[in-house]
Structures are given as C-alpha cells and as structure tokens.
Amino acid sequence: MSIIQWSTTETKEIQIGGRVLASRYFLAPLAGYTQHAFRVAIRELGGVGLCTTDLVLASHLLSGSRKSKALLTTSPADRPLTIQIFGGITAELVAAARWLEQHGYAAVDLNMGCPMAKINGNGGGARIMCAPDAACQLVAEVVDAVSIPVTVKMRLGWDRDSITAPLLAREFEQAGVAAITVHGRTRNQGFGGTVDLQGIRQTVEAVQQIPVIGNGDVCTVEDAFRMREQTGCEAVSIGRGAMLDPWIFRKISQAVRDEPVTEPTRDEQIQFLERHFSLMFEQHELYGCRLIRKFAAWYGARLGIPEDLEDRLRRLESDEEFKDIIEQIRLRHGERDSSVPTALIKTPNGPVERW
Ligand SMILES: Cc1cc2nc3c(=O)[nH]c(=O)nc-3n(C[C@H](O)[C@H](O)[C@H](O)COP(=O)(O)O)c2cc1C
Known part of the structure; x- marks a missing residue:
C-alpha cells in the first residue's frame, strides 16, 4: 500500500467515546514503565494520540493505597489519558469507575488481558475472558455506572481452543463500550510467538461501529501500518516498541504526512x-x-x-x-554499540501456568 493511500485513511479523525484524538497511534500500558514521567516525556516528542495508565487494582484504588495514588498521578501535560483498572469483583470495578469519574478522570479501561497468575488468580485479567456471560455482565454494570467512556483491553482468548475476543467484542459493543484494544495473542502464548493479525481482524469484523485498537509487536513505522492494513483496525497501540524507540510516534506522524522519517540525534x-x-x-x-x-x-x-x-x-x-x-x-556516548535488544524489556518467562 502506498503512502498516499495511507494519508487518505489517516486524515479521517478518530474518536473514542466522544473524545477526539489527534493521532490514532497510542501508547500501550507497560506496568512499571509507562508512568506519568515516561508518558509526559514521550508525548513531548509528538504523535501520541492517547496514553493509558498501568493497571490499577480496583480495591487498592478504593482504599487509596500509596501505590495506586502514584499510578493515578497525572497533569495537564498528560492528556488525553485513560485509567486502566482491574480486579475480579464487579462491585469494586463499578465503585472504582465511579470514583474515577467523580475525581475528574476522563475515561476508564478494563483490563481483561493480563496473563499473570496473581491477577488471574483473583478472577481479574485474561481470566475474565473465559466466562463470556459474566464478562458481559461485568462490563455492562461498569458502563451503566458512569457517563465517561469505558473501554476494554483484552487478548484473543485464553488459549487457541478458546478464542473469545470476537464474540466478546460484539457483546461489549452492545453493552456500550466505547472501544476495544486487542493484543493479538492468547493468554497461554504469554509474550511468545508472534502476534496473530488475523485474530485481530476477526475482532475488527465482529463489531459494528466502535474502534478496535490493534496491539502487539509493533516496533517500526512499517509494523504500525501493517497492523492497520492487515487487520483493518482503526488505531494501533504500541507498548514495547515505544520503549525501544520513543520516537516511533513522531516517525509515524512524519510518514503519515508523507515527510521524510527522521531519527533522533x-x-x-x-x-x-x-x-x-x-x-x-x-x-x-x-x-x-x-x-x-x-x-x-x-x-x-x-x-x-x-x-x-x-x-x-x-x-x-x-x-x-x-x-x-x-x-x-x-x-x-557511542563508546559501545547502541543496538537495543527487545529482551531489555522484561517479560515473565518459564511456563505460562507458573507466571
Ligand atoms: C512489562 C510489561 C507490562 C505490561 N503491563 C500492562 C498493563 O499494566 N496493562 C495492560 O493492559 N497490558 C500490559 N502489558 C501488555 C502490553 O500493554 C501489550 O499488550 C503487550 O506488551 C503487547 O504489545 P507490544 O508488543 O506493543 O508491547 C504489559 C506488557 C509488558 C511487557
């Protein structure tokens, strides 16, 4: 696909729950890395359409724990921002979403993608995707409780035999969710293998109107465009690729505007x-x-x-x-070779069942 064709699609503005976003390339949450300081610094480089906080445990948010306060820290330079919450108890997620709305936060994202045992063990993260009826009920209750946009971030499903993302996306849209982010891996894949762009496409095709945000393994401008082209997603969320190259968003904007893509000095x-x-x-x-x-x-x-x-x-x-x-x-600087292996961003290893 040529740059000109891309430019045509790119000029269409993207909106999520009434929020008009300046770019369709978003920073994905990376717990421990993408906190306020990193978000503001990367936004200043240009081209970031939306940031999401690290996942915040609903019960900790409600009890006002020090850690959750730090994660909720934001500033006028840190806009637009979505707060991501997680937990296995619907009432807590509802109360946390209400709390966020009352305290002036603009949007809430529900984490249904985290593969970690400690998060799945209490019914949160990707585990929620295993029980579609309960997941829909949970999402509907959160959406009904607030008037700010509610979005969901999920994986393709629990494992290859349980690809629930398309079905859930369709149901969540009916429940009033404003957008869905899909990381194109199953929970059992952890961070291994490659991202399944066809799986993301099936999720895109399952919804009627809401934006689906494609996620996984985008490390270059070409990867970002490939994600859009092969999945039909409206927006792209970039995690580790943005850590490896914080200028990726600026580079994408340059490519979209048909300008030469420049490396940072x-x-x-x-x-x-x-x-x-x-x-x-x-x-x-x-x-x-x-x-x-x-x-x-x-x-x-x-x-x-x-x-x-x-x-x-x-x-x-x-x-x-x-x-x-x-x-x-x-x-x-430059005394050492400056290639950056992806392994520098730690992901859990060993059998996924033990994470
Ligand atoms: C260290 C680390 C922390 C993460 N923390 C979160 C998180 O808090 N919430 C979430 O939804 N996803 C989290 N993820 C998943 C990423 O948002 C993203 O879905 C995944 O890394 C694939 O995208 P990428 O290849 O662009 O990084 C995390 C991933 C990593 C590697």
Missing part, C-alpha cells in the same frame, strides 16, 4: 533521558532515583554508553549524581 536522545529523569524526580523526589534504575540497561544500550556509566545509573542515589552521569554520557 544523539543530543535529542540524551535530552529525553534528562527530561524523563527530571519528571520522575519532580514527582517522586529521591525515590525517583530508584525508579530510573529500572531503565538503566535500556538507556545504556540505547545511548551506547560504557558499562561503568550504565552501572552508575543502575545504582543512582541523587539528583547531583544524575547530573554528573549526564555530563559523562555527553562525553562518552
């Missing part, structure tokens, strides 16, 4: 690290140092900085030390 990459850290520090103060440590390996590889600097980032203790590391990075 080394300075832009270092500025991104500085911005990410300063936002993290603003929100969490010293604890921000701990949170940035998780990104050390990724920034190390991305910027091609020598191991000793990456190691200092991994043990970061203070704002002053960060400034010193940045100074060193400016002098010494």
Whole structure:
C-alpha cells in the first residue's frame, strides 16, 4: 500500500467515546514503565494520540493505597489519558469507575488481558475472558455506572481452543463500550510467538461501529501500518516498541504526512533521558532515583554508553549524581554499540501456568 493511500485513511479523525484524538497511534500500558514521567516525556516528542495508565487494582484504588495514588498521578501535560483498572469483583470495578469519574478522570479501561497468575488468580485479567456471560455482565454494570467512556483491553482468548475476543467484542459493543484494544495473542502464548493479525481482524469484523485498537509487536513505522492494513483496525497501540524507540510516534506522524522519517540525534536522545529523569524526580523526589534504575540497561544500550556509566545509573542515589552521569554520557556516548535488544524489556518467562 502506498503512502498516499495511507494519508487518505489517516486524515479521517478518530474518536473514542466522544473524545477526539489527534493521532490514532497510542501508547500501550507497560506496568512499571509507562508512568506519568515516561508518558509526559514521550508525548513531548509528538504523535501520541492517547496514553493509558498501568493497571490499577480496583480495591487498592478504593482504599487509596500509596501505590495506586502514584499510578493515578497525572497533569495537564498528560492528556488525553485513560485509567486502566482491574480486579475480579464487579462491585469494586463499578465503585472504582465511579470514583474515577467523580475525581475528574476522563475515561476508564478494563483490563481483561493480563496473563499473570496473581491477577488471574483473583478472577481479574485474561481470566475474565473465559466466562463470556459474566464478562458481559461485568462490563455492562461498569458502563451503566458512569457517563465517561469505558473501554476494554483484552487478548484473543485464553488459549487457541478458546478464542473469545470476537464474540466478546460484539457483546461489549452492545453493552456500550466505547472501544476495544486487542493484543493479538492468547493468554497461554504469554509474550511468545508472534502476534496473530488475523485474530485481530476477526475482532475488527465482529463489531459494528466502535474502534478496535490493534496491539502487539509493533516496533517500526512499517509494523504500525501493517497492523492497520492487515487487520483493518482503526488505531494501533504500541507498548514495547515505544520503549525501544520513543520516537516511533513522531516517525509515524512524519510518514503519515508523507515527510521524510527522521531519527533522533544523539543530543535529542540524551535530552529525553534528562527530561524523563527530571519528571520522575519532580514527582517522586529521591525515590525517583530508584525508579530510573529500572531503565538503566535500556538507556545504556540505547545511548551506547560504557558499562561503568550504565552501572552508575543502575545504582543512582541523587539528583547531583544524575547530573554528573549526564555530563559523562555527553562525553562518552557511542563508546559501545547502541543496538537495543527487545529482551531489555522484561517479560515473565518459564511456563505460562507458573507466571
Ligand atoms: C512489562 C510489561 C507490562 C505490561 N503491563 C500492562 C498493563 O499494566 N496493562 C495492560 O493492559 N497490558 C500490559 N502489558 C501488555 C502490553 O500493554 C501489550 O499488550 C503487550 O506488551 C503487547 O504489545 P507490544 O508488543 O506493543 O508491547 C504489559 C506488557 C509488558 C511487557
């Protein structure tokens, strides 16, 4: 398909539950990574249509736990934003959605995709997809409880013999859901194998009007366009690909506008690290140092900085030390090969039953 054809489709505006979005390429939630600081930093690069928070346990949100407060932190620069909740108890999900509406949040997403045992064990995440009637009842109750848009994020189904996404998407649309995101893998696949674009297409074809957002394995501009072309989805949600290349959204906008796609300069990459850290520090103060440590390996590889600097980032203790590391990075970046293996974003491993 040519760029010109893409441009034609791309100019059609995308709306989700009455919210008009500037781009149809969204940041997918990656718990532990896509929090306020990362969201704002990546939005500033341009091209991001919508962000979603990490999953927030409904009961923790209701009890006002410190962790859920941190996950719910947002700012005017962090718009448009959807809050993702999960849990196995309908009444808690309903109450959490009401709480979010009362506190001024614009939209809520229900997680039905998480493969982790601790989340499925209490009836949340992908487990909900195994009982379609109960899933529809749950979704209908949440939709009826609030007037803000409710969306759902799910996988294709529990396993290959239980592909429930098309059926559920159809039912959820009837219940009033504003959009559905489908990660084109089953729960049993975990993060292995490749994404099943045909499975996403079947979900797209199952709904009448609401946007279906395709998700999984989009790491380049071409992957994003392929996702739209082969599935017919209206929007694309990008998780690990956006961690590996935060400029992916900017690059997609350039391609959509038929402009040359540009790589970030080394300075832009270092500025991104500085911005990410300063936002993290603003929100969490010293604890921000701990949170940035998780990104050390990724920034190390991305910027091609020598191991000793990456190691200092991994043990970061203070704002002053960060400034010193940045100074060193400016002098010494590129000393190492700067290819970024996808393995740098940790996914659970071993048999999926034990996750
Ligand atoms: C580390 C990690 C954390 C994730 N956290 C969430 C989450 O909080 N909520 C959610 O719906 N999906 C979560 N996912 C799934 C992603 O949103 C996405 O569906 C999946 O990674 C496939 O898309 P990608 O290939 O673009 O990353 C997570 C995935 C990873 C690897």
